[in-house]
Amino acid sequence: MDDGELIRFDKVTKCFGAHTVLDSLDFTVSAGRHVTLIGPSGSGKTTILRLLMTLTKPDEGTIRVGGRYLTHEERGGKLVPAGEKHVREVRKNIGMVFQQFNLFPNMRVMRNITEAPVQVLGLSRDEAEERARGLLDLVGLTSHADKYPSQLSGGQQQRVAIARALAMRPQVLLLDEVTSALDPELVTGVLDVLRDIARTTDITMLCVTHEMNFARDISDEVLMFDSGRVIESGPPQKMFTDPDHERTQQFLSAIL
Template identity: 65%
Template sequence: MAPAATADPVAPAAPAVRFDRVTKRYGDRTVLDGLDLEVGRGERVTLIGPSGSGKTTILRLLMTLERVTDGVIHLDGEPFSHMPGGSRGKLVPANERHLAVRRRRIGMVFQQFNLFPHMSVLENIVEAPVHVLGESREDAGRRARDLLELVGLGDRADARPTRLSGGQQQRVAIARALAMRPGILLLDEVTSALDPELVAEVLDVLRDVARSTDITLLCVTHEMGFARDVSDRILMFDRGRIVESGPADELLESPAHERTRAFLGSVR
């Protein structure tokens, strides 16, 4: 009797983001030092650490606002910072066309809102999906209204950004990033430009996004309560390297490294 057939093993999905020995230098200053980092699909990872430790540089490399000095960044198992070229498929630095296609998977919410003041809230959200993704204005408008409901601004679609509070403007910026249907969302100290009383409303919206979507989240923040609520994993950075990594509750409650303990003591 022939043996029963067995199913082929399913290969694990490639991580959403992988940094392979990535170094970033500015002249003689090394900001990232041979960084190895993987972020799984749908994983929520928060980067913490003192100013200048390399956290924001990671986001800027993913947004192609900076180029790596050494190493390779991969998205979904494919080279992102580099592309095949030369003999035998050797990787070479990516050209702008390669980057432009692949960075559509990435959305970013910055510290500053960067909304167009001459456009309505709705128009601010609709423009990029129409001109970059090729969506019809009608479809983009419907999705924009849904996203405004998600961020609690369904009644402000026709308002100008200058008529909104800072917290409301940042919520519009979140909706604008989500309108591009990113698989990966980067958050760079998104509450640092807000008055203290407006911080909670923005963090509440981001908690809702984390709970209601399967988006991969990579976040830089000094808001430890927010980091605990949304993160699967927290990474502590210092001098361009990962000092410590672990589940959010574990790292925040019982950090193993003295540098982590000192940093957490300074921000609580």
């Protein structure tokens, strides 16, 4: 892998039935970069995030994170499907915030954030809670630590989900349409939290969103997907004001 490269897809193909969602995709993200994936529904954007979280596996090709294969490992000089222990170890470096908040309804906010650091990273409960308090302050929910998810608004639940993902101190944060399930008046608060994270941390962010102003604000690079391939990429000021590809022009004119 090249210096600074954190994520690499090599010839990754993913099909669902007869539909090819990713078509021999080559794709890289450098450490510390904020990359936004745009394109029509079904173009493969969310599938990339699901592959990185190992919620689905590639049919062909390989994925590496931090120089290590994600769903494969080398044994006896050969590349073979990885065991669950290997997958868990590599995946620890990746956090994801989903469209739906996916909080544990039977756990208070504090425990939602501390459970994985205690169980997966082996932090003491005190260490995990200290980390969680700092993250609750970051997302503006310090006074909500003892509430259950059902006592929070959708925007507050999504901010807890962001704090939970950050509690694992991942190298990579995946954001999958994180505001799509929110009422419009709640969107701004969540996006402001993510802007703060992008501005104040060195975490690598890979974002799927239809919030183009947000993408323009936080992205170092924007990639346009169509039919499972990257058809154009560039800095946001170029992509949103003067894209080269006709398909990109069509897509952006329909949503901007």
